[in-house]
Amino acid sequence: MKIDMAYGSGGKQTSNLINDIFLKNFDNAVLAKMEDSAVLKVNGKIAYTTDSFVVTPIFFRGGDIGKVAVCGTVNDLLMMGAIPKYLTAGFIIEEGADMETIDQIAQSMSQAAREAKVKIVAGDTKVIEGKGGVYINTSGIGEIKTNGISISNCRKGDVILLSGNLGEHHAAIMSHRMGIENTIQSDCAPLRSMVKNLLDNNIKVHCMRDVTRGGLATVLNEVSKSSSCGVEIYEDSLPVSVQVRGFCDILGLDPLYMANEGKMIAVIPKSQAKKALAIMQKSRYGSNAAIIGKIVEGSGVIMTTALKGSRIIDILYGEGLPRIC
Amino acid sequence: MKIDMAYGSGGKQTSNLINDIFLKNFDNAVLAKMEDSAVLKVNGKIAYTTDSFVVTPIFFRGGDIGKVAVCGTVNDLLMMGAIPKYLTAGFIIEEGADMETIDQIAQSMSQAAREAKVKIVAGDTKVIEGKGGVYINTSGIGEIKTNGISISNCRKGDVILLSGNLGEHHAAIMSHRMGIENTIQSDCAPLRSMVKNLLDNNIKVHCMRDVTRGGLATVLNEVSKSSSCGVEIYEDSLPVSVQVRGFCDILGLDPLYMANEGKMIAVIPKSQAKKALAIMQKSRYGSNAAIIGKIVEGSGVIMTTALKGSRIIDILYGEGLPRIC
CATH class of the missing domain: 3.90.650.10 (PurM-like C-terminal domain)
Structure with a gap:
């Protein structure tokens, strides 16, 4: 089945897409509540980052855009000495994309999230004109365990x-x-x-x-x-x-x-x-x-x-x- | 000046775009550190959300894609009884977009962020083929002051x-x-x-x-x-x-x-x-x-x-x- 503009309307079709693909693959209690925002408990200092992913081809040897979208943001959090906890996922889907493609991407995100021990707690879907492409933004929150790790902290002799x-x-x-x-x-x-x-x-x-x-x-x-x-x-x-x-x-x-x-x-x-x-x-x-x-x-x-x-x-x-x- | 694919390379041109437009407009100490993630202090329960924006036309009477991108995410946080604190901004820019357009959008985001009292603390830019369009994802974090506000909490007589x-x-x-x-x-x-x-x-x-x-x-x-x-x-x-x-x-x-x-x-x-x-x-x-x-x-x-x-x-x-x- 192909995705058309109706899947970006915020109405019935958007709701189907969320239920059939995203809730199924990103299964967790926070996301399932379908609130305007996820409600989370965090302690003290956090790392917070975002990245958009536009890689083409969508599927390639060793990964796909979904895996990259999870790993990229998870790694950005880790680089600050933070343990990644939560991700959000924003999908911009070009009209004509196969529902199955989106499902495969979501599966791959889910698998990478499991390995990285993060939960995808909020999401959004928009549909634009195009030729079946997909763009994904992820943002992430991690809990900082170790202070002072910074790009400006390198010292002579290191x-x-x-x-x-x-x-x-x-x-x-x-x-x-x-x-x-x-x-x-x-x-x-x-x-x-x-x-x-x-x-x-x-x-x-x-x-x-x-x-x-x-x-x-x-x-x-x-x-x-x-x-x-x-x-x-x-x-x-x-x-x-x-x-x-x-x-x-x-x-x-x-x-x-x-x-x-x-x-x-x-x-x-x-x-x-x-x-x-x-x-x-x-x-x-x-x-x-x-x-x-x-x-x-x-x-x-x-x-x-x-x-x-x-x-x-x-x-x-x-x-x-x-x-x- | 037009944006070409080099502005999405992660190299010199990306760095110029960040310095000339985003750091200038979103001016704050966290962003200026240019780390892989922002480091923030938050207390207790937070609301966390994301939204992508693909509105066309980019500029319209009463706003533009930048204003909508800030307000949409800010409002999603507010709806959970959270006071919005921090946003991230992910830009996907189509080749051929005017640098001036991006600057205007960033200005508008900055103005909306000031009114909403949020800081844009992390960002990302990608460039794709196309006809000068722009897509923006924002994610946001707010501090929850009031518990129990929920789409599932309406009661007979309300x-x-x-x-x-x-x-x-x-x-x-x-x-x-x-x-x-x-x-x-x-x-x-x-x-x-x-x-x-x-x-x-x-x-x-x-x-x-x-x-x-x-x-x-x-x-x-x-x-x-x-x-x-x-x-x-x-x-x-x-x-x-x-x-x-x-x-x-x-x-x-x-x-x-x-x-x-x-x-x-x-x-x-x-x-x-x-x-x-x-x-x-x-x-x-x-x-x-x-x-x-x-x-x-x-x-x-x-x-x-x-x-x-x-x-x-x-x-x-x-x-x-x-x-x-």
Whole structure:
């Protein structure tokens, strides 16, 4: 069955869509009350964030727009040292979308939410003209357990850890669009257990950031700017899978600027770096974690290349890969 | 200047857009930190909601998509007896949109947020192909001051108040689309002071609901269903302006099914109904408030017509007016 404009009317059809798809998949008592807002209890300091998702194709190897929409917002909360608790989901659906597609997306959101231990407590649906596309906004609330984690909190001597291989989400989306056959999967994943393991083991994390649009290069430049410091990384140390490396070589791509959806950096005091690395590597989605650099005096991001040269790493200019997330 | 896909890359251009437009207009310390999430302190019980906005045209008499995006979410929080505190804003911008348009929308959001006393603390921007359109999601958090206000809390004998004239947003949008010249303005407004006045004056509100998509007819049916009660309204008592009445007569529209963006119903114990009405009428946006009906035994919504007949009022079927909010 196809979705038409009536499903966005706020009347009978909207109500059917909510009952048949969203209440079924996001089953929980708060949502089922169908109030104008969810009523929740939270304690003390919270993290609060939002992200919209427009990735195309909607389904790709390793995930879909629903999974990305949950993981993206969950990871943004985690990066502030918060344990994700609640999400909202706002759907903008283009006329002509299959009801089954929306159901599959909702199932996938539900599954990712279960893994991340968050509840989807409020939602909204609008329908616009178009060709069957879907856009999803999620916002999220997390409870902050650990204070002071901030993009502006990196200090000279701190060590930079990266949680795994670069470029997989980007390469998976691009392969799909170009019709290239390979086994590259999106890395899309919720990093709850990795972050929780770091915090529960008393690692004094100074800063965390998920490495999404704009890639590692852009994130490290944001660190440099916000913490007024320099960043030094080593090309040799950057984890990239053989498949993605080959993909990049053929297409002239740089993994430093490629988007990821299940990778983070953590900036850690030098004294705890090895312990933190071991924790990351033992955590789900962290087996390829590596120490990739350090915080230094100065400004900007410098990479020591494999040939022991130096290269200035700037923020992403231009459009990168449109609609990557 | 036009927005192109590069503004959605997460790199340099995205950063410019954030700095030049969003940080400038939504100026506050939390947002300016540019973390992955806002860090906030909240106390106890909160209301949490989300809404996406796809209204077209973007600018109309009495408001624009930015004003609606703030008021809609603010009002959803208020309807749970919560005082709105924080919003997030997620923009999906179609390629080709004017930078100036986005700036105007952001200004309008900023102005509505000031009136509603909320801070926009987190945001996100994506760019998609298209013809210069804009979609906005807002989510919001409010602090609940009064417990037990719920769509399922209406009781037999309760009186139903409506805060003002019906159909103005709907008629304004429709006039614009049809090129009809008149003076009808959207009623889009944040109802903070009205709700606060009711609660501060110890009115024991059983239920509040803003009357948006689907119109009064749909909202009253939701009340009937959630509270397992009947609803009786009087056609005579429904406030509709002369202009909107004329507009409806010519086009064969029914104000009961027309969307509003600054109207609410409040369901109040009979003993307090007159006091509550006086408070509403003295509040901003409430001068035309009226008692329009009551909660009765049974189920469904019945209207006593001007000619003293009875008419069953059903939920909205079909598409209503697409992209009304």
